[in-house]
Amino acid sequence: MDFGFSDEQNLLRESVIKLMERHAGPEMIRRHDRAQTFPYELYDAWVEAGLLRLPFPEEYGGLGGSAVDLAIVVQEISRYSADFAMAFGGSVFCGLNILRKGTEAQKAHWLPRVMSGDVKLAIGISEPDAGSDVGALKTYAQRDGDSFVVNGQKLWTTGAGLKNSVISVYVKTDRTVHYRKGMSMLLIDNNTPGVELRKLEMLGRRCIGTYEVFFRDVRVSEDRLVGGEGGGWDCLMSGLQSERAVSAAGSCGAAQAIVDLAASYARERKQFGQMIGGFQAIGHMIADMQTEVDAARMLMWRAVWLVSHEQDALREITMAKLFAAETYAKVANMGVQIMGGYGLNAEFDMQRYFRDARSATIAAGTSQTQRNLIAGLMGLKAK
Numbered sequence: 357m358d359f360g361f362s363d364e365q366n367l368l369r370e371s372v373i374k375l376m377e378r379h380a381g382p383e384m385i386r387r388h389d390r391a392q393t394f395p396y397e398l399y400d401a402w403v404e405a406g407l408l409r410l411p412f413p414e415e416y417g418g419l420g421g422s423a424v425d426l427a428i429v430v431q432e433i434s435r436y437s438a439d440f441a442m443a444f445g446g447s448v449f450c451g452l453n454i455l456r457k458g459t460e461a462q463k464a465h466w467l468p469r470v471m472s473g474d475v476k477l478a479i480g481i482s483e484p485d486a487g488s489d490v491g492a493l494k495t496y497a498q499r500d501g502d503s504f505v506v507n508g509q510k511l512w513t514t515g516a517g518l519k520n521s522v523i524s525v526y527v528k529t530d531r532t533v534h535y536r537k538g539m540s541m542l543l544i545d546n547n548t549p550g551v552e553l554r555k556l557e558m559l560g561r562r563c564i565g566t567y568e569v570f571f572r573d574v575r576v577s578e579d580r581l582v583g584g585e586g587g588g589w590d591c592l593m594s595g596l597q598s599e600r601a602v603s604a605a606g607s608c609g610a611a612q613a614i615v616d617l618a619a620s621y622a623r624e625r626k627q628f629g630q631m632i633g634g635f636q637a638i639g640h641m642i643a644d645m646q647t648e649v650d651a652a653r654m655l656m657w658r659a660v661w662l663v664s665h666e667q668d669a670l671r672e673i674t675m676a677k678l679f680a681a682e683t684y685a686k687v688a689n690m691g692v693q694i695m696g697g698y699g700l701n702a703e704f705d706m707q708r709y710f711r712d713a714r715s716a717t718i719a720a721g722t723s724q725t726q727r728n729l730i731a732g733l734m735g736l737k738a739k
């Protein structure tokens with residue numbers, strides 16, 4: 357058993373840390389969070405450093421990195437900002453979906469554009485009446501010759517409003533069959549005529565943004581259909597696995613940043629003539645936080661290791677997503693408690709970590725649905 361990274365992976369990790377130190381200092385992150393603006397200059401720096409090429413095979417111009425390499429990058433970006441990490445993760449996991457389910461022509465068209473940063477990818481599954489119950493989605497694509505006409509609405513679409521965003525939109529193409537057979541996936545530019553976007557006021561992830569997207573008679577040519585007509589469910593399932601693995605890595609990175617912030621504050625802050633970290637109540641809280649973050653990270657590394665060895669990892673990815681998200685939200689809550697009033701003050705970073713953390717147990721599937729899935733895999737499925 358080997359718990360270490362290779363030399364290349366250590367170099368990769370150090371290079372991401374250096375890049376983030378250079379381009380995403382604390383003031384820059386605070387400025388974008390306050391203004392709710394996206395750090396395009398940072399995204400360009402990721403592209404320049406080849407990070408967007410990392411997980412794609414060399415034959416398509418990528419670097420052929422593994423799921424472990426990808427998790428290293430996401431974890432380090434998320435230490436600085438889970439909000440920013442989602443922008444990287446969104447393009448990567450939707451791009452990997454095109455790699456798995458697209459035709460050769462689609463891969464040749466889209467993958468270079470994702471790697472060069474010419475397009476960013478977002479995912480549109482959820483709708484007002486279709487959250488955990490994905491099969492209830494109503495957005496409909498009517499075939500019309502060699503194109504589709506899309507009508508409907510998506511909700512909570514992360515990053516849909518960024519410049520040059522292309523949304524992987526899940527639609528019904530046949531309402532008469534079971535949703536697993538009647539669902540398809542279309543790649544739709546966010547500036548296509550008939551697409552309307554509204555950025556939602558949310559607690560966290562303010563920079564990448566969470567959007568409501570309306571589709572009114574949006575014409576989409578059939579070469580944007582990925583996975584074939586009726587192949588949407590397969591696309592969705594394979595995409596969700598990578599989304600959840602990436603999301604687990606992001607949760608671990610941000611959770612570690614919270615522990616570091618809380619521990620450093622507890623060493624500095626003095627009350628009753630001594631550092632508050634010396635009070636057992638606070639010291640034990642931080643010890644528990646670090647232990648749980650390490651446990652979450654172990655589950656995450658196991659899951660991405662299995663993925664990188666092409667082994668079935670549905671159960672392990674789901675467990676990692678569940679535990680990492682719950683741990684992230686829990687340590688963020690404890691981090692605020694440790695900092696007292698300062699934890700809630702906008703001049704300190706803990707409140708931003710706390711706000712961003714809250715969505716982890718909801719986005720990419722709630723903790724309850726992860727538990728349903730794990731229990732189901734253990735033969736405990738409701739009839």
Ligand SMILES: Cc1cc2nc3c(=O)[nH]c(=O)nc-3n(C[C@H](O)[C@H](O)[C@H](O)COP(=O)(O)OP(=O)(O)OC[C@H]3O[C@@H](n4cnc5c(N)ncnc54)[C@H](O)[C@@H]3O)c2cc1C
Binds near residue numbers: 515718
């Ligand atoms: C910040 C953020 C970003 C997001 N980004 C995206 C995105 O980019 N693209 C996208 O498509 N979606 C996105 N989502 C949507 C997200 O996937 C959904 O919010 C999530 O799947 C839950 O759906 P819902 O909010 O409608 O809650 P509901 O499904 O209505 O659930 C409400 C509550 O009921 C529980 N519940 C529901 N069904 C069951 C069940 N069978 N058993 C037990 N409990 C159940 C849930 O766990 C939850 O606690 C995002 C959400 C957030 C908060």
